[in-house]
Amino acid sequence: MSTVDPARVQRLNDADPVAEGRYVLYWMQQSQRAVHNPALDHAIGRANEKKAPLLVVFGLMDDYPEANRRHYTFMLEGLRETQERLAERGIKLVARRGAPDDVALSFAEDAQMIVSDRGYLRHQRRWRKRVAAEAPCPVVQVEGDVVVPVEEVTDKPEYAARTIRPKIHEHLDRFLALSTEGTIEVPSVDLDVDDGLALDAVDAVVDRLDLGDNVPPVRGLYRGGTSEAEAVLQAFLNDHLDGYDDHRNQIHSHAVSHMSKYLHFGQVSPVWLALQIQESAAPDEDIDAYLEELIVRRELAVNHVYYRPDTYDAYECLPEWARETLAEHADDEREYVYSRRALEQSETHDPYWNAAMTEMRETGYMHNYMRMYWGKKILEWSPDPQTAFERALTLNNRYFLDGRDPNSYANVLWLFGLHDRGWKERPVYGKVRYMSKGGLERKADPEAYVEKVDRLAAKARSSTPS
Numbered sequence: 001m002s003t004v005d006p007a008r009v010q011r012l013n014d015a016d017p018v019a020e021g022r023y024v025l026y027w028m029q030q031s032q033r034a035v036h037n038p039a040l041d042h043a044i045g046r047a048n049e050k051k052a053p054l055l056v057v058f059g060l061m062d063d064y065p066e067a068n069r070r071h072y073t074f075m076l077e078g079l080r081e082t083q084e085r086l087a088e089r090g091i092k093l094v095a096r097r098g099a100p101d102d103v104a105l106s107f108a109e110d111a112q113m114i115v116s117d118r119g120y121l122r123h124q125r126r127w128r129k130r131v132a133a134e135a136p137c138p139v140v141q142v143e144g145d146v147v148v149p150v151e152e153v154t155d156k157p158e159y160a161a162r163t164i165r166p167k168i169h170e171h172l173d174r175f176l177a178l179s180t181e182g183t184i185e186v187p188s189v190d191l192d193v194d195d196g197l198a199l200d201a202v203d204a205v206v207d208r209l210d211l212g213d214n215v216p217p218v219r220g221l222y223r224g225g226t227s228e229a230e231a232v233l234q235a236f237l238n239d240h241l242d243g244y245d246d247h248r249n250q251i252h253s254h255a256v257s258h259m260s261k262y263l264h265f266g267q268v269s270p271v272w273l274a275l276q277i278q279e280s281a282a283p284d285e286d287i288d289a290y291l292e293e294l295i296v297r298r299e300l301a302v303n304h305v306y307y308r309p310d311t312y313d314a315y316e317c318l319p320e321w322a323r324e325t326l327a328e329h330a331d332d333e334r335e336y337v338y339s340r341r342a343l344e345q346s347e348t349h350d351p352y353w354n355a356a357m358t359e360m361r362e363t364g365y366m367h368n369y370m371r372m373y374w375g376k377k378i379l380e381w382s383p384d385p386q387t388a389f390e391r392a393l394t395l396n397n398r399y400f401l402d403g404r405d406p407n408s409y410a411n412v413l414w415l416f417g418l419h420d421r422g423w424k425e426r427p428v429y430g431k432v433r434y435m436s437k438g439g440l441e442r443k444a445d446p447e448a449y450v451e452k453v454d455r456l457a458a459k460a461r462s463s464t465p466s
């Protein structure tokens, strides 16, 4: 019996069940993990009910929006482990080159039914819609990469964390629970299906892809995969959760969890992660502060993309007050104006900002507080706010391992006023929140941050093949 909460499960079409199908198919796309995965748990339950094997398939496309070598390498490291862990449980995972929807449909003919996980970005929704429309069997979607299912929280885009917070908290008792991991009754490891890509050779798979952009991987610093995420989290639980609330702005330290990249690729479950935090011995204020980021802030971003499907990545979806005030100040004189190239190469007058850009470019990560400072200065140093927005989003998605995520769109738009309120009016920013170098120096230790980035960037470069 599957114990997946019914609110996580949605039927996407009304096709009749196909009793003669060879297998139940789990089309894996967003939740790229073998544990704590409600779509997988649901699929195991259905396969056992039908006394059928469960086949898992994954479509690896060359031109995933804005993805480059850095992203693919991290993702495939994780997928390789997922394939191994599933095989240990008697379940075969086949990764095949092609668009995710095409690959799912190429296996649909022989499926009794298809289970997919859920993604909120435009292309992820389009793929599921097409599979549901064209598959000759029932297609079911299971929501496993948020704590509270997006439509359970609210039916509209929320204004801010303060408006979504109570709506999320109301449901936490119910949804902070893991589904039971079932045991598959009919193994699929020997199923007569082409094995697909050899994931044990990650570099060889990436080499064969036709990638437009070759941002290098950051293996010496961050590796993909559920086990790696578990180890990184354990270190955070041991050394840094206690004090998280106070230390969040300590940009020079390592007092953050580094979970965003694993969450982005679905290599860890947010429910599992929240439970690990909740069950720790850390003080309540640290647990609460962490869960506020992981659940309220992260799921506010999901709410943003889900309820603004056409505009979530566009300047036009900023609140009216923000667009108006930025337009009024668009022609204000700027003390510094940099080209996109100068920004990308860390060539500004500000050593702290240059370090932040270097951390992003060379390591694929940046501390949250520096992300805010980094983005606010792009607004200040670009010729106009629209150009600033495009630059910030492009750089964010090109370099961050956690880029191209609902969090990317919501947070880059936050720089320009989304989910925020008006502040004291000033040049260039208008009423949009401002951040200063002086404030950074008062609240954090940016000199020590610059030194930290020098060390990290050297380590990242030394592990990058030339």
Ligand SMILES: Cc1cc2nc3c(=O)[nH]c(=O)nc-3n(C[C@H](O)[C@H](O)[C@H](O)COP(=O)(O)OP(=O)(O)OC[C@H]3O[C@@H](n4cnc5c(N)ncnc54)[C@H](O)[C@@H]3O)c2cc1C
Pocket (backbone or CB within 6 Å): 256, 257, 258, 259, 260, 261, 263, 264, 290, 293, 294, 295, 297, 298, 301, 366, 367, 368, 369, 371, 372, 375, 396, 400, 402, 403, 404, 405, 407, 408, 409, 411, 412, 415
């Ligand atoms: C300009 C800007 C751009 C950003 N771009 C991204 C992005 O592309 N991808 C991304 O995942 N996050 C983004 N963030 C949000 C946040 O900075 C990162 O999620 C966080 O720094 C990741 O590090 P961590 O996992 O160590 O965080 P921790 O401090 O350990 O936080 C735990 C988890 O809470 C969530 N979280 C933390 N801060 C935020 C936040 N401000 N909003 C939403 N969720 C949060 C993340 O899932 C994170 O993994 C951006 C923030 C800003 C200001």
